[in-house]
Amino acid sequence: MGNRYDNFYGYTGMFPVLRDVAGEAPKITSLRRCLSELESGQGSLFSRTGLVHGARLFLLDDVVYNGAPSPQEHLDYAYVVLSITFDGDLAELAFQLAEHGGEEWDAIFSHCYGFMDYGRDATGIINFLSRGQVTTSFLYVDASADLKDTLSALALQREIGFLLEQAQLLDTAGRKKLIRELAAKMAAAPDLIPGDFHHREAN
Amino acid sequence: MSNIRGKAYAMNVITPQRSWKSRILRLAFAILTLKVTQKDLRKLSFIHFARWTIIPRNGFPSFPGQTRGESLRFDYLLFESNFNGSWNEYVDAFNAALAVKLNLVWCWSEKFPGSVPLSPFKAYIEHNQKYNDWYYMAYPGSTVTDVKNAILVAEAFPALVESTNASEAEFTQAWQKFTAIAQNRVGRSGGPGPRMS
Numbered sequence: 001m002g003n004r005y006d007n008f009y010g011y012t013g014m015f016p017v018l019r020d021v022a023g024e025a026p027k028i029t030s031l032r033r034c035l036s037e038l039e040s041g042q043g044s045l046f047s048r049t050g051l052v053h054g055a056r057l058f059l060l061d062d063v064v065y066n067g068a069p070s071p072q073e074h075l076d077y078a079y080v081v082l083s084i085t086f087d088g089d090l091a092e093l094a095f096q097l098a099e100h101g102g103e104e105w106d107a108i109f110s111h112c113y114g115f116m117d118y119g120r121d122a123t124g125i126i127n128f129l130s131r132g133q134v135t136t137s138f139l140y141v142d143a144s145a146d147l148k149d150t151l152s153a154l155a156l157q158r159e160i161g162f163l164l165e166q167a168q169l170l171d172t173a174g175r176k177k178l179i180r181e182l183a184a185k186m187a188a189a190p191d192l193i194p195g196d197f198h199h200r201e202a203n
Numbered sequence: 204m205s206n207i208r209g210k211a212y213a214m215n216v217i218t219p220q221r222s223w224k225s226r227i228l229r230l231a232f233a234i235l236t237l238k239v240t241q242k243d244l245r246k247l248s249f250i251h252f253a254r255w256t257i258i259p260r261n262g263f264p265s266f267p268g269q270t271r272g273e274s275l276r277f278d279y280l281l282f283e284s285n286f287n288g289s290w291n292e293y294v295d296a297f298n299a300a301l302a303v304k305l306n307l308v309w310c311w312s313e314k315f316p317g318s319v320p321l322s323p324f325k326a327y328i329e330h331n332q333k334y335n336d337w338y339y340m341a342y343p344g345s346t347v348t349d350v351k352n353a354i355l356v357a358e359a360f361p362a363l364v365e366s367t368n369a370s371e372a373e374f375t376q377a378w379q380k381f382t383a384i385a386q387n388r389v390g391r392s393g394g395p396g397p398r399m400s
Contacts, residue, residue, distance in 0.1 A: 010254045035336040054285050056213045057337040064331050066314035085252045114266030132264045138232040139254045153357035161389035176367040183364045194341035
């Protein structure tokens with residue numbers, strides 16, 4: 001299994017942060033500021049790929065010491081840890097990141113060793129991701145549908161709630177009409193953009 | 204807080220373990236990958252996704268420009284989870300339902316106190332937790348149960364649409380079947396949820 005669970009892929013990567021340069025702000029500080037300013041909703045970095053169910057970034061500046069008699073140790077480098085759960089495989093994700101990653105992708109990983117040596121096309125991105133990858137030992141996903149189908153199902157779920165309310169007082173013909181109208185509405189609806197809340201709206 | 208996005212919480216825990224213990228843990232994970240061993244995890248129904256990654260002590264990624272690689276005594280076990288509810292609710296539920304499996308995974312980590320009793324276990328997790336600097340969820344307003352319910356309703360809907368072309372009796376039967384599936388699965392979802400910590 002490793003990185004895969006059915007049609008889902010669990011990617012974990014660790015990217016060493018550049019050493020500080022005299023006269024410049026510490027890299028970790030600059031990186032934390034960059035991440036704090038990063039959008040995380042609809043239309044954000046991973047939202048734009050259309051593949052990612054969840055993603056996170058955290059800075060591992062050192063390992064934790066749990067006390068004696070274990071010896072204490074420290075990391076020589078700080079790392080940006082990137083964890084993503086998405087549909088498909090790394091090549092598909094790399095393609096989407098090449099298309100949609102943009103300035104945010106550069107802003108984050110320009111703080112890391114080696115980033116500038118890799119191209120910004122899909123090949124460069126997959127090579128960068130692969131170099132930093134640590135293989136998942138056990139992945140668990142409690143889902144059965146890809147992202148597009150999941151969002152469509154959630155949108156339909158909200159509409160069915162309205163339909164059931166309205167259909168209570170209708171006869172058979174009225175119910176059939178409502179169902180057909182809803183089916184047409186869902187068929188014509190544009191693809192949902194992931195990453196934001198969807199509030200139930202009254203008709 | 205960057206650990207929370209709507210109704211989802213993202214947790215990271217990283218613990219040291221000796222290399223020879225990692226070999227045993229890999230065998231344990233090979234067993235846990237069998238879906239038949241995951242029924243209790245699935246019953247909890249509040250974990251979107253979770254993973255464990257063993258990072259070997261000589262396996263920290265390195266890139267051109269670095270003058271040296273890491274020189275470590277320990278491997279590191281990285282645990283990442285996306286779940287619904289607060290940190291306390293999650294650790295409580297995980298501990299109550301999966302104490303044996305938690306021990307099976309974490310007993311190899313240095314100074315792990317065991318999953319029972321709860322307080323030392325919580326203290327250990329909190330001590331080894333790393334907070335996120337950024338977190339994204341594609342459907343932050345929906346819980347695992349919301350998603351599962353939505354999928355079931357979406358799978359049943361085409362048959363209902365099809366039945367609108369059928370006889371009145373057939374439609375009535377399809378309508379009753381659909382409402383039986385849908386009526387407890389279309390509750391309010393999509394909002395940011397209660398304030399969590």
